[in-house]
Amino acid sequence: MHQRGRKLVPGFLFLGIFLLTNLFYGGFEVNEAKAGLANHVVINEVSIDGVIGTGGSEDDWVELYNPTDESVDLSGWSIQKTAGSGSSASKVALSGVIPANNYFLIVRNGASTVASLRSIANILVSSSFSLSAGNIIYLVNDNEKISSTTNPYLDENIVDFVGFGVASFFEGNLAAPAIPEAQSIARIPAGEDTDENSVDFQIQNIPTPTNSSLSNDNSDIGGTVLLTVALESDPVRNISTAGAEIFFQVNSIGNALVYYGLDESYGNSTGLELVSANTVETIAIDGLTCDTSYFYAVRAENLDSTENDQTENSTFTTLPCGIVIDSLVMTKTSAKADDQYGDGWQWEFNITIWDMLETSLKMKFDQWTGAGSLAAGNNMQYSVDEGENWVSIEDDGVYPEVGADIENIDMSTTDGRQVKILVRMKVPFGTSAGYYDSSYGILTE
Secondary structure: OOOOOOOOOOHHHHHHHHHHHHHHHOOOOOOOOOOOEEEOEEEEEEEEOOOOOOOOOOEEEEEEEEEEOOEEOOOOOOOEEEEEOOOEEEEEEEEOOOOOOOOEEEEEEEOOOOHHHHHOOOOOOOOOOOOOOEEEEEEEOOOOOOOOOOOOOOOOEEEEEEEEOOOOOOOOOOOOOOOOOEEEEEEEEOOOOOOOHHEEEEEEEOOOOOOOOOOOOOOOOOOOOOOOOOEEEEEEEEEOOOOEEEEEEOOOOEEEEEEEOOOOOOOOOOOOOOOOOOOOEEEEEEOOOOOOOOEEEEEEOOOOOOOOEOOOOEEEEEOOOOOEEEEEEEEOOOOOOOOOHHEEEEEEEEEOOOOOOEEEEEEEEEOEEEEEEOOOOOOOOOOOOOOOEEEOOOOOOOOOOOOOOOOOOOOOOOOOOEEEEEEEEOOOOOOOOOOOOOOOEEEEE
């Protein structure tokens, strides 16, 4: 059925309209149905419990057939069904190609749908797509749910439909037969379409669900899946100055380790660790050198050591060593000798700390020399929190006993910890005018 231009009416009204029409013309003649293959994909066989002897309720399936000489892409199509009255439409999307002169099997993926039926499906659809006696099934060339008031003959997107049993809507004069337990209704021969559901569909004592790639015999084929270890898409994480974590999966329970070293010969390995099947696993490497590139591979084996696999060689680099001064700016280059921090020198240090475990930062400054002598102790302070708290430099060339807390400070989302340090200095009364300089140190712990 596809754009035939015929009007659909409930079965119990059809007779009255038919008789009235023929009385108007003064008589009637019987138009016999003419058999022939459809020129479009058709609903070819339907079962609401198609596996013999299961007695279940979830072995529902719909078989399509393409009687044309060209394959048809079902992407964007849908299979839909309503109650026998035409109400309460539900649908599932289709995908895949039905070859020319071939089949396409749609199987409900219910909790108790038998495995043998699921295994031959071209597509498994939601378990909520359940079929029952008296349904109407529609093959639609879009994925829009049909309305309960839709006239299938006038909706050009409905490619084919069949009403069976007590359905009130159907193609032709009568519905297709009701589907008995463990049986099906099917077009005989496949693809034949007379525009009459009651003629086209016959009860099949032995259902024949057929897909586009498998024949109906039960010949067995098989193959072995080998133990396989695979790195995650982002395999190296939590890199530090002295270590890293490697993320991977194995498709079998067993044991795994990581080989690593400065070249492809590795030379080092972690200990064996028990791993689960198809679960993201992690192995940590420690004791590494900062700012160094390492080669690594993951090796896994099953519990009885009869199978093993190893990833291809990969590399990573540990974080740089220590502290990096990203920028140093003297924000106030001249000072008054009035013993006031607000009138003294000021600097801004921007640094990166590569050991994320460090929580305290300390600074020291040597004695200033130049036009005269100027002590750093008791004249200098620094802050890591925009000046909310200041740490005082108490002696020349000596780190303070207690540093600034940097545990929760990170000015950027890039690697390492970015910290901005503000430094200020007051110049005591009587300090000789002129140029001065000093040296400094930064320590984290």
